[in-house]
Amino acid sequence: MTTSPDVTRAPTTAPTTAPPAKPRGRAVRTASWYAVALLISSVMILPILWMLTVALKGPSAVFEVPPRLLPHEFHFKNFIDGPKVIHFPRLLLNSVVITGLSVIGGVMTSMMAGYALARLRFPGRKVWFYVFVGSMLLPPVVGIIPLFQLFKDIGWYDTWLPLIVPAFLGGNPLFIFLARQYFLSIPHSIDEAAKVDGAGHVRIFVSVMLPITKPAWITMSILAFQMSWNDYLNPLIYLYSSEKWPLSVGMASFASQFAGQTPDWNLYMATNLLYMLPPLAVFFVAQRYFIQGLSALGTVNQR
């Protein structure tokens, strides 16, 4: 956000720079830096490349010993057959709806609460701020059983409501905190001007504040998208019918079907690749916001 430094810019410091060394020493250092960089890159990228090659193999080639790095024939049909195993299009739609609504709800209510806490004077303002910050420290697991019982009692078991409604009511204390921080950084002359023009709070919030705070809510939306797309425990608990599952639960059950060795790994790998695409796309389109969001998440790491 505004307070966290932009991690994407070029490094400004080189903590390890020693006094200018002899050219030969520098060449050795550069070479060794690249050697280490290559090692790190391979650890990060190898499993993904392997996933790609297996996704393109035919059923008999998956278990070849020794394995080939490149399949000798490409089975693009895996990308058709794999998703069929778990009704991918339907689960994708489920994920999109659940995630979309969670993002809208969570960001909207957090922005509203942040606005009230930062720009409005009312009794109990400080108290509520501390309450929300305090609830950031509360592990989500503490309430999981009574919440489950509550939603079951009001007939929301096996529906998407327990995954969506909480986002519309309170969203996420971290987002409230971030929204408040951002609103505090906006000069007060802006609301004054709008008030003189006769705008009410709702009007100020919608037409003045939302446009100014765009970086804040884009970052929050990306974070909320990540959290919801990654969420596994909640849909696992609440959704009994497999046709209501989001992709996270679908993929986990897909993978666990392979207790032994079945020749269908290629189908799984192809499907998993498709499941990864939306977050990857978001990352490459909005890399800066994504990384700022992750830095902000560092204040409340939930992985």
Place this chain on the structure above:
Amino acid sequence: MAAYVFLAPAVIGFTAFVLYPLFRSAYFALTSYNGLSDPEFIGLDNFRRMFTTDPSFWPSVRATLLLVVLYVPLSLAIGLALAVFCNQRMRGVSLLRTLCYLPVVLPVVATITLWKFVFNPQVGLANQVLDWLHLPTSEWLSGENSAMPSIVIVMLWSVGATMIIFLAALQAVPTELYEAARLDGAGPRTVFFRITLPLISPIMVLQVVLQMVTALQAFNQPKILSPDGLGGPGFSTRTLMLSIYGNGFPKLGQVSQFGYASAQVWVLFLVIVVVIAATARFSSIWTYSDHVS
């Protein structure tokens, strides 16, 4: 007045989804509640059963602590080392950073399931690579002793998340300090331990707390990676979270032990509170502050 309108959703949500469940779960912990009949008050019986007769409780404490002890120091050390490494002016450094973020960007379940296959003893990538390097292979997730370390490896693959935070901290260190140190003839090691580390120590302490809290609540990795989904083989990967899940949300046909699971929730919660309190208490000793001359 307007303030309450803006705050209402958050306040309602906090009351209904945070405050109410908090007290309710404390009450459940003292009952034999099973979700079907009314909760029956049984005092501390759940805790007695946990500490004395439940054969899986102490193993799950052990599994949880093992995960914390392996994961937290490694993720902080590797995260910081990567951040320092990626904070240098080299051609291609931004590509390297992007590659480190990649595992963080991918959906958690997608990476976990992928590693489930990487660790397949016969044809998984892990043993293929070890074979190729002529190193001894491993049973990974299906061995009692290697299962938890394997889970930690999967978690460490996403160390880019920690790296991002340290990178931001490193870039906030004023350049003048480094220049002054260089003029005084300090070597890279001295600079790192006398300037960099003290200045990022507040972030470090925060990360210690958050990583511990994260590790104590590990669920997705052991749930998806253990061969039986219950923390096997044996009890080797049955973390407290998995134990809570298993007791509270068992397979169809078995009775949910909401009371007993709530008691376990509170044990986990208290451990987390102790970790936060202890770190906060000692952080004044570790962290650098301006008035120390």
